[in-house]
Amino acid sequence: MKHRTACPAEAHVNRRAKAGGFVMAAGAVVVATLSAQSRGLDPAELLKPLGEQWSSYSGDYTGRRYSSLTQINQGTVKNLTLAWTVRLTGGAAGSGPGAGPGGGQQPGAPPVVVGGEGSGDVVVGGNITLKGSILAVNGVLYVTAPDNVWALDAQNGHTLWRYFWKTKGGTHIGNRGAAMWNNYLFFVTPDDYFVSIDARTGKERWHKEIASFAQQYFLTSAPMVVGNHVMVGTGNDLDSPGFLQSFDPETGDLQWKFYTVPMNPGDPGLDTWKNLDAARHGGGHPWLPGVYDAASHLYIFGTGNPTPAYMSTPRGEGMDNLFTCSIVAVNVDTGKMAWYYQTSPHDTHDWDSAQTPVLIDGDFRGSGPRNMVLTASRNGYYFTLDRHTGERMISTKFSETVNWAKGMNERGQPVRDPKKDHDIGGALVSAANGGATNWPPPAFSPDTGLLYVPTAETFAMYYLSETDPRGAMGLGGKDEIGVGSMGTYITAIDYKTGRTVWRHKFRAAPGNNRSASGLLTTAGKLLFGGDISGNIVAFDPANGGILWHSTVGQVTNAPETYMVDGRQYLLVGVGDSLFAFALYQ
């Protein structure tokens, strides 16, 4: 939200918005772009490997973030230069980007559509921060931040329309992006609404409350479209159960709802909780999008930590607490679970396993072609799983410093050391709460067979701060205070062995304990990521050698790439700004 500005178009918009209607100002721009956009995005397009379009959260259903585009490659990357940049403005006021080509408060400013159930009196502190995926479809970018959506011309960043949601509140920690089905866009809000807007105009189609605001749910995930399903998961820090819901893209009607924890007597996994009440308050929120295996109709995603996050006894000391901190596969048509594998039994550090997994096919130690799921978990451990059964094929520790586990059990799961939960005098634990990795997505290159994982090697003291034997709710009951970082890395992991093939440690000032951005890799034999000192960097995916960089500020999302009119772009989000690079012409 920026300071007040004044122009006739904005005044018009605000009056109409207060009246509760949709707003269409200065339609010329919209008309001009309608024909280009009117094709929309056929759900069948989503099945294609990542190429010219970026059509869903990870670019395609595999989660690899591996683009087939090769115009920018190891030979040409030195000619990569800024194509355009834009600083985005959100909120009800204002009518366009504050800077950039065609920006400023000009006649013909883009329309601003205002929706939402809030009174308009809730002010969200802080600037817009881009922390999600950006769709690139038919020459248009669809960009989100909490309560805001923008449609931009992918060739110059010019705003076509934007949409603002008046919030009731809720945790505004980030928004991971929009989903698209034909000409409809879908996104979710921190106050628990599922909103559909017309991608051509920004006009709202409908919105539905899909989780209880009173129970302090919040929604951050990018919805995922599969056929005629739109799936989206929950977030919550108050011991409420996690769930994934599937909706009809036309009507928004609920198709199915999958709870990640047992909710009723007889539910599977109930014997891994102290009692039913504990399970029903057990968390496990699937707050990031999953991946999809079209052959088996399985939607595969990670679940969050059990709750209360740091309290063991209320959940049943040492009990697994299923299906939290797990990779879970559900049938997309029925919402029924096909398999699960728990990567952190009985987590006690708020280290969820919600990270978007990666689907690959390939050889595995001479056993012939296998269909696999890869995940590097926030707890510092890496897993290769069988995609059809969830069987663990390999698991290893990819963080060099994590010290919270005693070892691994016969199922390849790390075994928690209760002494490293917390202590009145403090327990020295690696990793700090942010984990060895977090939501910034990894990337996988079939050219190298390596999974690239943003990695942080951190320590913190975990102090028990609540001696009431009933424990605390949510994230309470402990004070976690960092004691430093041993470094921030990109770790390249061989899926066949789980071993680290190379690591790049970002050179930084001692005390800089920022986290690296998510990653992108391409058939141009490039790996892109943001460092912790304000650079977007291109690496050689084979060995981590640095090939190119530009100093743009701390990258806050994962880099993406797309192609329009024969030109390949590299797109990065930096706070409230976007930078698009292309080869010099």
Add this chain to the structure above:
Amino acid sequence: MRSFAIGIIVIGLAAALHAQQGRGQRPAAQTPPEGRGQTPRTVTSPRDAYPSRPAADPGAVERGKALYSVNCQFCHGADTRGGDSGPSLLRSGVVLDDQHGELMAPVIQNGRTDRGMPKFNFTAEQIADIAAFVHTFRAAGYDESRMKPPSILVGNAAAGQSYFATKCGACHSPSGDLKGIATRIADERLLQQTWLMPGTGGGRGGPPPVPAPPSRVTVTLPSGEKVSGVLDRVDDFGVALRTDDGAFRSFRTPPSSKTVVDIQDPLKPHKDLLQTYTDADIHNVTAYLVTLK
């Protein structure tokens, strides 16, 4: 599921910047819309993201408290957080979604006999009073501690003194640089954090961190010339420093560069030791250091 400190830092920084902005740059939405007169609510973190319930009629709360204490408290606790025989009501979905007893009423009137909860023949008005009382307890995911340990000191000072002599004595002395350290850093937890890693904090609500000494850097140029000073910033592509006579120098160090950057981190011994401590070592050293008044 707190996702990532960077977001919090960004929000916090932005909030701080916001606070510094002049009156003319306040966000438009902070001005109450005409004719509404409500106080705007600002969301800056998950801790203030959810609105409080409107204050209830004090009479209803008093009546509800009386009913609750006689009928409900035994199982659900005086603070509604539950006990051995009854679950917490504070985090209950039914209670959170309830407004004036309408969702609690069926549970109270019908009981949950399969889970050991009896029926209660209260009227709708009585249940509304009980609800008004129950709703005075605020549920928060960032649950404030109620029974904090009085001290973090759990170690053995003699063992700590012995450990200190072996591992820390090469650089530090209890009669030298650490003389009176426990007086200078009176907060025990901040003292522990500071000796573990100078510059790390006292935690939420605690005293501010003790600043860490700066890093120095020596840059050796391809010509062989060496430039040293206090490190300003460094990444894979460049380094900047301030020399001892106050001059600012900045050097590009692209991958092809022959320039050598040598960072002297004064905390390196602390970082090396960090991966060797047992928790008992840490507790013992802190128990020793608090004696250095």
